[in-house]
Amino acid sequence: MFRLILIILIFIAALPARASINCSPSQPFTTTPSTTVATFANIAAPLNSGRFTAVFWRINCTSGKTQLMLTIRPTTGQPIISSLSFSVRQGSINSNVVLWAERFNQVVSIDIEAVSSARTYIFDPRASQTDDSAALTVIYNETTPASSFAIPATGGVSAPSTSRVLTGALSGAYANPNRGGEGFLIDIATVGNRNVIFVSMYTYLSGRQRWLVGNVDFAENTTIADIPMIETSGGDFGASHNPALVQTNQIGRLRITFTSCDNMTAVFIPTGATGGFVYNTARLIGRLKNVPCN
Numbered sequence: 001m002f003r004l005i006l007i008i009l010i011f012i013a014a015l016p017a018r019a020s021i022n023c024s025p026s027q028p029f030t031t032t033p034s035t036t037v038a039t040f041a042n043i044a045a046p047l048n049s050g051r052f053t054a055v056f057w058r059i060n061c062t063s064g065k066t067q068l069m070l071t072i073r074p075t076t077g078q079p080i081i082s083s084l085s086f087s088v089r090q091g092s093i094n095s096n097v098v099l100w101a102e103r104f105n106q107v108v109s110i111d112i113e114a115v116s117s118a119r120t121y122i123f124d125p126r127a128s129q130t131d132d133s134a135a136l137t138v139i140y141n142e143t144t145p146a147s148s149f150a151i152p153a154t155g156g157v158s159a160p161s162t163s164r165v166l167t168g169a170l171s172g173a174y175a176n177p178n179r180g181g182e183g184f185l186i187d188i189a190t191v192g193n194r195n196v197i198f199v200s201m202y203t204y205l206s207g208r209q210r211w212l213v214g215n216v217d218f219a220e221n222t223t224i225a226d227i228p229m230i231e232t233s234g235g236d237f238g239a240s241h242n243p244a245l246v247q248t249n250q251i252g253r254l255r256i257t258f259t260s261c262d263n264m265t266a267v268f269i270p271t272g273a274t275g276g277f278v279y280n281t282a283r284l285i286g287r288l289k290n291v292p293c294n
Contacts, residue, residue, distance in 0.1 A: 032219070033069070033219050038149035038224065039055050039226050040053065040140050040147055041226050042216060048078075050074065050077035052075055053219075056070055065133045067120075070119075074115070078113055080112070081112065086141070088136050090131070090136040164223065165221050166223065168288075169261065169292065170186065171186050171188045171189070172287065179279075182202050183202055184281065195222075196215055196218070197216060197227065198213075199227055199256065201229065212229045212230065214228050214254060224257050227256065228250050228253055230249060233249070234246045253269045255269065262283045263281065265281070
């Protein structure tokens with residue numbers, strides 16, 4: 001549940017019009033996102049040493065619009081976050097996002113004790129010009145550089161999606177036939193009650209083999225995985241290997257979507273970069289035996 005840590009005095013009369021709130025689901029808000037549009041995986045909390053995964057998603061409104069929601073899942077400790085740590089960019093507007101959980105205009109800094117959901121509200125005098133159904137970018141401002149996710153427009157969550165929901169049936173080996181010698185090994189499975197995607201990326205740097213690995217938890221009905229990728233060094237082969245000497249270094253993120261049961265798109269974004277390289281791949285050796293993918 002959300003536990004109030006800090007209340008700041010914001011008078012409702014000074015707030016922007018509520019036009020940016022298209023609708024509100026019944027409370028308590030569900031913690032199972034229906035249509036995930038962006039996932040910030042295992043990020044550091046700004047107010048303590050905890051870490052969390054933030055999942056933005058949309059709900060369908062009777063008006064035909066959609067409302068942007070946020071579900072927060074603690075991954076390490078009991079993270080304390082500020083709702084103003086997130087912002088939204090849409091056209092000329094770049095504004096903070098304020099979260100409300102149980103009562104309007106109350107929660108500003110929150111202690112995340114368990115998986116929790118909140119409705120988002122764009123804190124800007126021009127909020128009536130924003131549209132949760134249109135294309136926008138959500139930004140987590142507490143990292144250097146800030147982490148961002150571009151969210152495409154939608155006509156509502158009932159509109160068909162070009163991305164498949166992450167399931168174990170999508171696991172396998174993927175490669176681009178025009179880029180021989182490199183590829184990906186994907187494993188989508190569970191660890192206890194957690195959903196986890198693990199990726200091995202096989203590529204090159206300056207003519208030498210470069211293997212990257214990463215994993216991240218994800219919520220049900222997620223269609224995009226944003227995976228921190230690490231490179232290891234210090235080990236050795238066979239009997240000479242000493243795990244105590246292995247060092248890891250995160251060098252970027254890999255954003256993965258599946259456009260069908262047999263095709264995967266991966267975007268590698270190096271640490272500190274705003275853009276990345278796109279890999280369009282297909283299954284290398286076919287689907288998993290006796291595991292249907294429909």
